[in-house]
Amino acid sequence: MMKQxxxxxxxxxxxxxLVVLISGCTFxxxxxxxxxxxxxxSSNGLANKPLLGWSSWSSIRSSPTEAKIEAQAQAMSSTLxxxxxxxxxxxxxxxxxxxxxxxxxxxxxxxxxxxxxxxAGLASYIHGLGLKFxxxxxxxxxxxxxKQNTPIQNTSYHAQDxxxxxxxxxxxxxxxxxxxxxxxxxPGAQEFVNSWANQLAGWGVDFLKIDGVGNxxxxxxxxxxxxxQQSGRQxxxxxxxxxxxxxxxxxxxxxxGWRISGDVxxxxxxxxxxGSVSSRFNQAPQWVAWGGPGGWNDLDSLDVxxxxxxxxxxxxxxxxxxxxxxxxxxxxxxxxxTTLDSYxxxxxxxxxxxxxxQSGVVGAPLVPNATTQVWRAYQPDGSYAVALFNxxxxxxxxxxxxxxxxxxxxxxxxxxxSRSNLGTFSNSFSATLNSHASxxxxxxxxxANTALSYxxxxxxxxxxxxxxxxxxxxxxxxxxxxxxxNGGVLTFNNISANATGAYALTIAYASGEDRYSxxxxxxxxxxxxRFASTGSFTTVGKLVVTVNLNAGNNTIAFSNASGWGxxxxxxxxxxxxxxxxxxxEASSNTIAGGASISNCTGCSGGKKVGYVGSGxxxxxxGVNASSAGxxxxxxxxxxxxxxxTANLSINGGSATTLNFPGTxxxxxxxxxxYSVMVNLNAGNNTIAFANSAAYAxxxxxxxxx
Numbered sequence: 001m002m003k004q005x006x007x008x009x010x011x012x013x014x015x016x017x018l019v020v021l022i023s024g025c026t027f028x029x030x031x032x033x034x035x036x037x038x039x040x041x042s043s044n045g046l047a048n049k050p051l052l053g054w055s056s057w058s059s060i061r062s063s064p065t066e067a068k069i070e071a072q073a074q075a076m077s078s079t080l081x082x083x084x085x086x087x088x089x090x091x092x093x094x095x096x097x098x099x100x101x102x103x104x105x106x107x108x109x110x111x112x113x114x115x116x117x118x119x120a121g122l123a124s125y126i127h128g129l130g131l132k133f134x135x136x137x138x139x140x141x142x143x144x145x146x147k148q149n150t151p152i153q154n155t156s157y158h159a160q161d162x163x164x165x166x167x168x169x170x171x172x173x174x175x176x177x178x179x180x181x182x183x184x185x186x187p188g189a190q191e192f193v194n195s196w197a198n199q200l201a202g203w204g205v206d207f208l209k210i211d212g213v214g215n216x217x218x219x220x221x222x223x224x225x226x227x228x229q230q231s232g233r234q235x236x237x238x239x240x241x242x243x244x245x246x247x248x249x250x251x252x253x254x255x256x257g258w259r260i261s262g263d264v265x266x267x268x269x270x271x272x273x274x275g276s277v278s279s280r281f282n283q284a285p286q287w288v289a290w291g292g293p294g295g296w297n298d299l300d301s302l303d304v305x306x307x308x309x310x311x312x313x314x315x316x317x318x319x320x321x322x323x324x325x326x327x328x329x330x331x332x333x334x335x336x337x338t339t340l341d342s343y344x345x346x347x348x349x350x351x352x353x354x355x356x357x358q359s360g361v362v363g364a365p366l367v368p369n370a371t372t373q374v375w376r377a378y379q380p381d382g383s384y385a386v387a388l389f390n391x392x393x394x395x396x397x398x399x400x401x402x403x404x405x406x407x408x409x410x411x412x413x414x415x416x417x418s419r420s421n422l423g424t425f426s427n428s429f430s431a432t433l434n435s436h437a438s439x440x441x442x443x444x445x446x447x448a449n450t451a452l453s454y455x456x457x458x459x460x461x462x463x464x465x466x467x468x469x470x471x472x473x474x475x476x477x478x479x480x481x482x483x484x485x486n487g488g489v490l491t492f493n494n495i496s497a498n499a500t501g502a503y504a505l506t507i508a509y510a511s512g513e514d515r516y517s518x519x520x521x522x523x524x525x526x527x528x529x530r531f532a533s534t535g536s537f538t539t540v541g542k543l544v545v546t547v548n549l550n551a552g553n554n555t556i557a558f559s560n561a562s563g564w565g566x567x568x569x570x571x572x573x574x575x576x577x578x579x580x581x582x583x584x585e586a587s588s589n590t591i592a593g594g595a596s597i598s599n600c601t602g603c604s605g606g607k608k609v610g611y612v613g614s615g616x617x618x619x620x621x622g623v624n625a626s627s628a629g630x631x632x633x634x635x636x637x638x639x640x641x642x643x644x645t646a647n648l649s650i651n652g653g654s655a656t657t658l659n660f661p662g663t664x665x666x667x668x669x670x671x672x673x674y675s676v677m678v679n680l681n682a683g684n685n686t687i688a689f690a691n692s693a694a695y696a697x698x699x700x701x702x703x704x705x
Contacts, residue, residue: 046236052358070126079340098142098174098178106159123203138172140180141159143177164182208236264303270309305335326385374400409445452572482537484564506544511533511537526559578705584607613695616690623686640665
């Protein structure tokens with residue numbers, strides 16, 4: 001029996017991936033994101049692709065020395081540099097205790113016993129090999145600087161003017177009581193960080209990792225971003241660790257990468273174990289929307305090159321490299337590069353696999369949290385990168401269906417690990433995988449998708465308020481429509497739908513930075529969409545949203561009253577989703593534990609089911625699927641609160657938590673939609689909603705395609 005699970009609606013850009021959780025609609029639409037400022041430090045040009053390099057922590061850990069770091073640089077130069085690896089990043093334990101020793105301006109002092117030529121000398125050596133050099137810090141101001149009241153360079157201020165001595169920052173090396181917080185409301189605070197950034201630039205640093213970053217360090221991260229930009233040197237800015245996804249827009253606006261989890265190392269007799277790395281399969285999908293040119297989701301060090309010392313089987317080593325690559329994660333090796341075994345080196349230097357990572361397309365699973373998983377990433381050349389994983393303890397078949405990728409018919413399949421063409425397959429491809437094994441495939445459809453395409457610059461459209469046609473070398477037709485926003489509006493007219501219903505709308509666009517635009521269907525209310533940077537205004541990305549269209553002609557308008565949207569290339573519309581609807585209040589359902597039916601003016605049938613959660617449950621019975629496999633579930637719900645959650649369970653299986661955005665306006669009669677993919681059995685199924693800890697939204701109906 002197919003394991004029950006859930007599949008979120010993802011779609012992939014030519015240079016990034018973005019998840020869309022709800023549909024735009026002809027009734028009142030929902031604002032998806034709060035719009036941040038349009039200036040993003042992650043647009044510094046240093047992270048158009050995920051980083052390739054090496055980090056000292058996994059293998060050298062607390063004993064870095066000049067000789068050890070130089071040896072790793074030599075090994076990279078001879079084995080990995082030709083494949084694109086170019087960063088040598090020195091992690092913690094390079095400096096003296098900041099509670100007792102600082103330089104004349106209150107900054108960390110390198111340990112001269114470990115680094116006799118100084119940090120500048122080490123950086124110079126690494127640069128001489130054609131590589132880049134990185135270094136490590138933690139937030140705050142050293143306790144010794146405050147005790148000595150050291151001056152802040154090129155100012156009249158001193159350390160005691162800016163320190164918040166009521167609390168200590170995190171420092172993993174020397175422990176608590178080493179670094180005070182900085183009060184950034186005080187004059188001199190930014191200047192202190194500037195002086196430190198200028199010192200790093202003077203040493204020749206190309207990469208800065210700040211560790212121990214939490215939500216209380218947002219001011220530090222913003223200050224360091226400003227400091228690095230004014231330093232006169234381009235320095236890649238990386239944040240660690242276990243960053244809070246609720247503040248991801250801040251991390252992305254100020255940095256080039258962010259650790260999504262804790263350390264990958266097991267701190268045991270090997271570098272890692274399967275248990276210490278496999279949690280990334282469940283963590284990475286939550287961050288898919290936020291990785292892209294300018295900033296990347298960091299899964300931590302890649303420890304697959306040192307044979308038995310890694311603590312993984314060969315199948316597991318390949319699976320780790322596969323996950324990191326299809327996630328478009330930074331690939332910084334944690335192994336000792338001087339002792340790579342032949343298999344590990346073959347993993348790290350497979351250029352076809354590296355190309356998937358370097359495409360910058362953040363892949364996502366069709367069904368997260370499942371024992372067997374299929375991940376996909378739409379590639380710039382029109383192909384699909386597909387990873388098959390068996391996370392179970394015994395061998396199992398894993399199948400990818402072409403329909404789940406968005407096309408039908410025949411397709412050629414290439415195995416990227418074996419670098420071999422497997423042939424042409426109709427409708428699907430299956431492989432039986434050993435426990436913890438994987439395959440990484442390139443799938444090329446034999447024929448193009450039959451979706452209808454509408455160019456933004458077409459004369460049938462309405463461009464108003466300053467929106468205008470621009471040339472774009474990377475766009476279909478050679479043109480885009482830009483200056484959409486700040487009064488400029490682009491309206492696609494005569495968008496044809498053969499029947500009323502839900503459609504998957506693909507928006508092709510270009511943007512050199514993260515931007516936002518409202519979408520309105522047939523003059524309805526606006527929904528705010530986030531368009532992640534594609535790297536430039538001539539590089540096209542794709543975003544897919546679900547919209548409800550009427551039979552016949554429709555209009556789709558893009559606008560932004562308070563900022564610029566992206567440039568628009570075209571939109572495409574495949575055949576509609578044929579939804580079968582099931583009313584929440586139907587007598588065939590099970591409404592229990594306090595859940596109840598009430599009137600609802602905006603609901604189909606005039607009824608809804610509320611008080612789901614806190615003991616109340618709603619179970620849709622007899623939900624029919626024509627075939628076993630993945631199906632689109634569209635949930636029609638109401639939430640006048642600031643946002644609620646519900647646990648979704650299929651056929652009594654394990655529950656997945658869904659986060660339903662709310663209006664925060666007390667309106668419990670306006671219906672919104674939330675789309676999720678689920679695995680159903682052929683025939684009748686049950687779909688249950690609950691929440692043991694709090695109330696879920698109210699439910700109008702569900703639709704199954």
